[in-house]
Amino acid sequence: MRTRPAARAAQYVAVICYLIFLGFPLLWLISSSLKSPQEFASITPSILPKHPNLSNFTDALEEQGLVRSMWNSLQISVASTVLVLVVSLPVAYALARFRSRLRPLTNGWILVSQVFPVILIVIPLFMILRPLHLTNTIPGVVIVYMVWSMPFALWMLQGYVAAVPRELEEAASVDGASRLRTIVSIVMPLLRPGLIATAMFTFISAWxxxxxxxxxxxDPELKTLPLVLARFVGAEGQVQFGPLAAASVLATVPSLVFFAFLQRRLTSGLLSGAVKG
Amino acid sequence: MSAATRTVAPKQAPKRGRPKQNREAIFLFLPALLPVLLLSVYPLIRGIALGFTDARAGLNVDTNFIGFGNFGKLLHNDLFWSSFKIGLIWTLAVTILQFVAALGLALLLNTNLRFRGVARTLALIPWAMPPVVVAIMWRLLLHPTNGPVNEILQNLHLTDHPINFLGDFSTALPAVIVVGIWVGMPMTTVTLLAGLQSIDRSLYEAAAVDGASAWSQFWNITLPQLKTVIVAITSLDMIWNFNSFGLVYVLTAGGPGGKTMLPMLFAYNEAFRYGNFGMAAAMGDVMVVIIIVFLGFYLRNRLRSEA
Incomplete structure (x- = not known):
């Protein structure tokens, strides 16, 4: 399609506006994390730091509570991700491969879990977990995250399983492979990108x-990274902007890694050509 | 696992395979069933029921069934009503503006412009960021004395004094809405872009042969073809926005003077600051009813006009 030069120019103006709206906040956060305290005090803030340095990051990491909260967040995120995958994979397989009465029920539950405000779930959860002494503990949070991120994990995995051609499994069973064998040596390898994507998604939601x-x-000892960061808010004056910005950048790193990965990996058509029509 | 020994693929023995399959499926469901029933289905039902009780925080407090008592009190609670009004303004403003902005971006990303890759990456990052970090970032941006937004506005002589965007009665809600749009754009853009890319190219070629302008192609091909995707993503956005919590909690905590007190914040305070579990659950019940009525209405209208 040919586009007139005026329209093309307008399109570029629009793209640049979007780039500024989307990118400027990120740029400012990163630049703030590299600025010195003197530069924050200056009356005319500059977009890029004049003397970029990492002292904000070292300051942030010296803060005891922050490092501990990162460790807490990491433990919780890894544990809930592993649990979600172990529990969801068989369900996703069943959902994609069998016509069962549980299928509409599960899909209904996935939908309901999106619609209902979490306040309705969190109060009873609190009341259930408290007599079990699981409130204010890391295992308690892990269990809650597992249940909470399962609907979406199931949704994703189900799609990935459905994308593995049934013919491959049939071919394997014709060749005499058992179902478990088929799943382990045919389905799982093909599912790997899907499993990784789902794992990362679950990890990021927990993080x-x-x-x-x-x-x-x-318990302050058990607080996760977002909780500790949120506590600094409102006390910016005392806490200083620099270390807060640096801590925020650090908190975003896992998501960015996830992201770089997703862009590279998931666009490739892994299964194209696996089935010859 | 019993699944291991079976060699017959499901397709090859459809009739006899059916009951076996069901049994097999149930086995696969088992490990997920217990946690989901215990920690998702049961709490939800109990949560809905709690709205009809006078439950309070604390370990040994008697809980009584009080019917519609909480709802009666809510009916006369002005703060609750104003919180709902704010919630509706927030939900509609964010969802609609987000949709318009995301559609524009998706259309641009669907052309052969330069910077598409950068724009696409940038458009996705907000989605992966922790809401708390997004809130901190925007607090830095909108800061009355150190924030760049005020600096820019003053340099352009749009204002002669720094504006405390998040602390001022008149600007707090609009400022929070802008942040809401920023955060929610990625998901909407990506979904709409996927929808755009699945539209059959030949429709546009045929329209171009007939001499249809770009504008009329947009109205007569793009929008109708995107309809299902649009309905799906705006419905989801509406639910997510109405139920959102963390972002505004960190940005303003509902202030100043309750001007950004979304229903979720209000219910959270009621439950965990004042300990009124029953009342907070009743608010949750009202929220669910509103979402369902709203969605039902929206989806029925949309789907009917499609036929």
Whole structure:
């Protein structure tokens, strides 16, 4: 399609506006994390730091509570991700491969879990976990995250399983492979990109989660990274902008890694050509 | 696992395979069933029921069934109503503006412009960022004395004094809405872009042969073809925005003077600051009813006009 030069120019103006709207906040955050305290005090803030240095990062990492909260977040995110995958993979396989009465029920549950405000779930959860002494503990949060991120993980995995051609499994069974064998040596390898994507998604949701952690964790020793960062807010004057920005950048790193990965990996058509029509 | 020994693929023995399959499926469901029933289905039902009780925080407090008592009180609670109004303004403003902005971006990304890759990457990053970090970032941006936004506005002589965007009664809600749009754009853009890319190219070629302008192609091909995707993503956006919590909690905590007190924040305070579990659950119930009525209405209208 040919586009007139005026229209083309307008398109570029629009793209640049979007780039500024989307990119400038990120640029400012990163630049703030590299600025010295003197530069924050200056009356005319500059977009890029004049003397970029990493002292904000070292300051942030010297903050005891921050490092501990990162460790807490890491433990919680890894544990809930592993649990979600172990529990969801068989369900996703069943959902994609069998016509069962559980299928509409599961899909209904996935939908319901999106619609209902978490406040309705969190109060009873709190009341269930408290007599079990699981509030204010890391295992308690892990279990809650597992259940909470399962609907979306199931949704994703189900799609990936459905994309593995059934013919491959049939071919394997014709060749005499058992179902378990088929799953382990045919389905799993093909599912790997899907499993990794789902794992990363689950990890990031747990890493970023705020509401359940806020309700369930009171002990300062157990607080997750978002909770500790949120506590600094409102006290910016004392805490200084620089270390806060640096800590925020650090908190975003896992998501960015996830991201770089997704862009590179998931665009390749892994299964194209696996089935010859 | 019993699944291991079976060699007959499901397709080859459809009739006899059916009951076996069901049994097999149930085995695969088992490990997920217990946690989901215990920690998702049961809490939800109990949460809905809690709205009809006077439950309070604390370990040994009696809980009584009080019917519609909480709802009666809510009916006369002005703060609750104003919180709902704010919630509706927030939900509609963010969802609609987000959709318009995301559609524009998706259309641009669907052309052969330069910077598409950069724009696409940038458009996705907000989605992966922790909401708390997004809130901190925007607090830095909108800061009355150190923030670049005020600096730029003053340099352009659009204002002669720094504006405290998040602390001022008149600007707090609009400022929070802008952040909401920023955060929610990625998901919407990506979904719309996927929809755009699946539209059959030959439709546009045929329209171009008939001499249709770009504008009329947009109205007569793009929008109708995208309809299902649009309905799906705007419905989801509406639910997510109405139920959103963390972003605004960190940005303003509902202030100043309750001007950004979204229903979720209000219910959270009621439950965990004042300990009124029953009342907070009743608010949750009202929220669910509103979402369902709203969605039902929206989806029915959309789907009917499609026929």
């Amino acid at each position: 970023n989660e705020f509401f359940f952690a806020l309700v369930l964790l009171q």
